[in-house]
Amino acid sequence: MRMKRNVKRVKASFAAVVTLSTWVTGVTLSPVLSEAKTKAAPVNVVFWDLFGGADGKTMQAIVKQFNQTHPNIHIQEETQDWGQYYTKLTTAVLGGHAPDLAISHADHVLILKTQGVIQPLDAEAKAAGIKWSDFFGAPLQDSTIDGQHYAIPLDVHTFLLFYNKSLLKQAGLLNAKGEYTVKSYAQFVSDLTKVKKVAKIPLSFPENGWFPLALWQSFYAQMGGGDLVNSQKTKAVFMDGANKQKAIAAMQDVWDLYNKYHVIPPNISNIEQVFKAKKAAFIIDGTWNVDDFHNTLKNDLGVTMFPVLFGRPAAWANSHTFILPTNPKRTPEQTQAALTFVKWVEDHAWLWAKAGHIPANQTIQSTAQYKSLPFRSNYGAQGKFVQYFPETKNVWLMTDQPVLDVLQSILLKKTTVQNGLQQMANLLTQQLNQH
Amino acid sequence: MNMVRRSPATYMMLLPFFVLYMYFTFYPIVKGFIISLQDYQILGEKTFVGWQNYRQLFADPTFWASVWHTVLFTLLSVPILVIVGFLLALLVNVPMRGQTFFRAVFFMPMILSVSVVSSVWTAILGSYGGLVDALLNAIGVKQQIFWLTDSKLAWVSILLITTWWTAGFNMVLYLAGLQEIPAEHYEAATIDGANAWQRLRYITIPGLRRVTVLVVFLQIIASFKVFAQVYLVTGGGPAGATRTLIQYIYEHAFNQFLFGPGAAASYVLFAMIFIVSLLQLRLISSAEQGG
Incomplete structure (x- = not known):
C-alpha cells in the first residue's frame, strides 16, 4: 500500500514538473520563435x-x-x-x-x-x-x-595547396602581394627544392591511403587523360590506348616528387600535424582543413587552388x-x-x-x-574543374585497399611505375567484375 | 534420454543457456559456412556457387600474404609473450616492498581498450615529431626512424605494442601457477645445496608445465586472431606488409561487401586454429598424464 501511494506521489510530482517546464520553456521561447504556438x-x-x-x-x-x-x-x-x-x-x-x-x-x-x-x-x-x-x-x-x-x-570538397607564408618568405617564394603562385611542374619542383633550406619537409603528403591516388588522378586529368573506368563500369581503361602514356607520365611525376627530387619526405604519419607544427612549407590537403590550419597558423597561412601544372585544369574532389x-x-x-x-x-x-x-x-x-568567410573566395572557382574518382557499381576507390596498396608499393620502389599501374588496372577490372 | 528423466531440473536450468548458445554461437557458425558457399548479395539474391569463393581465395596473392603475416606474427609473438609473461611473474613473485603495486602495474595495460593502446603508441612511435623521434633528436640522432612505416620495423613495433599490452595476462596465469608449487620443494632443494638456477630449472619450470601448456594454447589462438592493434596502428601498411587474415576478411566482407569470399576466408582461419588447437589438446592431455 505504501509503495503504491509513493508511486502515485512520484507520478504526480513528475507530471507537475513536466507541465511546469513545458510552460516555462513555452513562455521564454514563444517571443523568439514565431511558429512556436503550434501544439x-x-x-x-x-x-x-x-x-x-x-x-x-x-x-x-x-x-x-x-x-x-x-x-x-x-x-x-x-x-x-x-x-x-x-x-x-x-x-x-x-x-x-x-x-x-x-x-x-x-x-x-x-x-x-x-x-x-x-x-x-x-x-x-x-x-x-x-x-x-x-x-x-x-x-x-x-x-x-x-x-x-x-x-x-x-558540397564540393577538394584538394587545395596550403603554404606557410613565413617559411616561403624566407625562401623568397612570395610575390609582391605576399602570395604564392605556380604555373608549371618544373617551377613547382624548383620552388619545393628552394624551400628545403628553411623547412625539414618541403611538401607534406603521405604515400599511403587514397591521397596519392587523388594526386595522380589530378595530374593524369590535367594531362588530358580520359576516364579511369569505362562507361559500363566493367573495366579499368587508364592503361588502354592513348590513356596509357598519360597515366605513366602522371605517375612518374608523382613518383619523382618522392624519389627523385625528395621534396616529399618518406613516411610522414600525420601530414596535417607537421604542417601545423611549422615543419612543412607546403601541404596538399582537403578543404576541410582550412579553419583548423587557420586557427593554428593564423596569418602565416596561405591558401590557394590546387596547382594546375599540366595544361588542363583539374583537381581531385568529392x-x-x-x-x-x-x-x-x-x-x-x-x-x-x-x-x-x-x-x-x-x-x-x-x-x-x-x-x-x-x-x-x-x-x-x-x-x-x-x-565574408576567410580564404573561401581564393578557391571557390575550383568547383568548376573538379575531377572525381570514378563512380562504379561496387568499388569505392577511397577505401579500395588492394589497389591503394599497389600504388603505395610503386612509391616505395617495390615495383616499377608501369608494372604497378598495369597491376592496379588489372586488379580494379577484376574487382569491378566481382560481386 | 535416461539422464534427462533422472534429473529434469538440471536440464531445465541448462535450457536457457543452451537456446542462446545455439542461436548466437552455433547458428552463426553454420550460417557463416553456408555464406562461404554463396554469391551473397546483402540486399539481393543469394545464389549457391559451391567452392568458387574458396577457389577465388586460393588464387589471390593478397590472401596468401595475409595468411603468411598471421602465421609470422604467431611464430614471433607466442614465444615472446609466453617468456615475458613468465619472467614478469617470477619478478613480481619475489617477496619485496610494493609487490602488489608492481603486479598491478604490469597487468594495467591489459585493461586498456585497443583504441587507447593504439593511439598512445602511434603518438610515441610516429615519425617527424613522435615521442621517440623527439627524444632521439634531443640526444643528437638526426636520422628519421620509421617505426610504423618501414615494413620490417612495423612488425617490430606491433610486437612491442602487443607485448606491452597483453603480457600481463600471461603473467597472472603464471603467477597463479607459482602459488601452487609447494614451498617445501624449494626448502628441500636449498638444504640439498641447489642454487637459484637449479631451483628454477628443476622445480619451477617443471612445476609450471601445465600452466605453460595452457598459456601457449591460449596465446596461439589469440595471436592467430590478431587484428585491431595492427589495423589501428599501421592500417595493414606499408603497402599491405602487415595485413593480417582478419583484416583481409574485414576488408572483403565489410568494405567491399563481398560476404562470400569473406566468409570463406574466415573458414580458412577457423580451420587453421582448429588444427593447431587439436594438436595442443593432445599435448595438454599428455602433460596431464605426465604431471
Whole structure:
C-alpha cells in the first residue's frame, strides 16, 4: 500500500514538473520563435551523417539552428564513424532500421543504388523546390543515374595547396602581394627544392591511403587523360590506348616528387600535424582543413587552388550529398520534413562553407555571407574543374585497399611505375567484375 | 534420454543457456559456412556457387600474404609473450616492498581498450615529431626512424605494442601457477645445496608445465586472431606488409561487401586454429598424464 501511494506521489510530482517546464520553456521561447504556438508534436527525422572534426561541429550547429527555427520539425542527427559508415547504413536498411535522411559521398551513390539502399528523389526534390540547375555539374552528374536523381549535392570538397607564408618568405617564394603562385611542374619542383633550406619537409603528403591516388588522378586529368573506368563500369581503361602514356607520365611525376627530387619526405604519419607544427612549407590537403590550419597558423597561412601544372585544369574532389535511404517506415510527413531541412541547408549553405567546403549550390558564392568567410573566395572557382574518382557499381576507390596498396608499393620502389599501374588496372577490372 | 528423466531440473536450468548458445554461437557458425558457399548479395539474391569463393581465395596473392603475416606474427609473438609473461611473474613473485603495486602495474595495460593502446603508441612511435623521434633528436640522432612505416620495423613495433599490452595476462596465469608449487620443494632443494638456477630449472619450470601448456594454447589462438592493434596502428601498411587474415576478411566482407569470399576466408582461419588447437589438446592431455 505504501509503495503504491509513493508511486502515485512520484507520478504526480513528475507530471507537475513536466507541465511546469513545458510552460516555462513555452513562455521564454514563444517571443523568439514565431511558429512556436503550434501544439502538435514535431515531425521527427532521423538524419545520419559521417562528419567528424570541423565538419561535425558545423553540421551540429546547422541542425541546431534549423530545429530552433522550425518547431514543427525535429532533425535527430546521428553521426556514425567514417570508416564504418556505409557498412552501418547498408545493414541498417537491411535490418529495417534505416534513417529517414542520410549523407553519402557522390562517388558512392551508384554503389548504394546498386545495393538497393537508396531510392530516387526527383518528385520529393521538386516538391521541396530544389533547383538542379543551381548545382555544380560534377556532383550532379554522380548523383544522376539513368536520368533519375538519387542524391542532392551538398558540397564540393577538394584538394587545395596550403603554404606557410613565413617559411616561403624566407625562401623568397612570395610575390609582391605576399602570395604564392605556380604555373608549371618544373617551377613547382624548383620552388619545393628552394624551400628545403628553411623547412625539414618541403611538401607534406603521405604515400599511403587514397591521397596519392587523388594526386595522380589530378595530374593524369590535367594531362588530358580520359576516364579511369569505362562507361559500363566493367573495366579499368587508364592503361588502354592513348590513356596509357598519360597515366605513366602522371605517375612518374608523382613518383619523382618522392624519389627523385625528395621534396616529399618518406613516411610522414600525420601530414596535417607537421604542417601545423611549422615543419612543412607546403601541404596538399582537403578543404576541410582550412579553419583548423587557420586557427593554428593564423596569418602565416596561405591558401590557394590546387596547382594546375599540366595544361588542363583539374583537381581531385568529392561531394557530400543528401540521400533518402530505402525505408518503408518513413511517412510522407517525414519525407517532406527531411526535404524541408535539405532545402533550408542548401539555401543557407554558407553555414556549411564554414567547414571549409565549397557549397554545391553555386548561387551561394555570390552571397555576402559566403564572401565574408576567410580564404573561401581564393578557391571557390575550383568547383568548376573538379575531377572525381570514378563512380562504379561496387568499388569505392577511397577505401579500395588492394589497389591503394599497389600504388603505395610503386612509391616505395617495390615495383616499377608501369608494372604497378598495369597491376592496379588489372586488379580494379577484376574487382569491378566481382560481386 | 535416461539422464534427462533422472534429473529434469538440471536440464531445465541448462535450457536457457543452451537456446542462446545455439542461436548466437552455433547458428552463426553454420550460417557463416553456408555464406562461404554463396554469391551473397546483402540486399539481393543469394545464389549457391559451391567452392568458387574458396577457389577465388586460393588464387589471390593478397590472401596468401595475409595468411603468411598471421602465421609470422604467431611464430614471433607466442614465444615472446609466453617468456615475458613468465619472467614478469617470477619478478613480481619475489617477496619485496610494493609487490602488489608492481603486479598491478604490469597487468594495467591489459585493461586498456585497443583504441587507447593504439593511439598512445602511434603518438610515441610516429615519425617527424613522435615521442621517440623527439627524444632521439634531443640526444643528437638526426636520422628519421620509421617505426610504423618501414615494413620490417612495423612488425617490430606491433610486437612491442602487443607485448606491452597483453603480457600481463600471461603473467597472472603464471603467477597463479607459482602459488601452487609447494614451498617445501624449494626448502628441500636449498638444504640439498641447489642454487637459484637449479631451483628454477628443476622445480619451477617443471612445476609450471601445465600452466605453460595452457598459456601457449591460449596465446596461439589469440595471436592467430590478431587484428585491431595492427589495423589501428599501421592500417595493414606499408603497402599491405602487415595485413593480417582478419583484416583481409574485414576488408572483403565489410568494405567491399563481398560476404562470400569473406566468409570463406574466415573458414580458412577457423580451420587453421582448429588444427593447431587439436594438436595442443593432445599435448595438454599428455602433460596431464605426465604431471
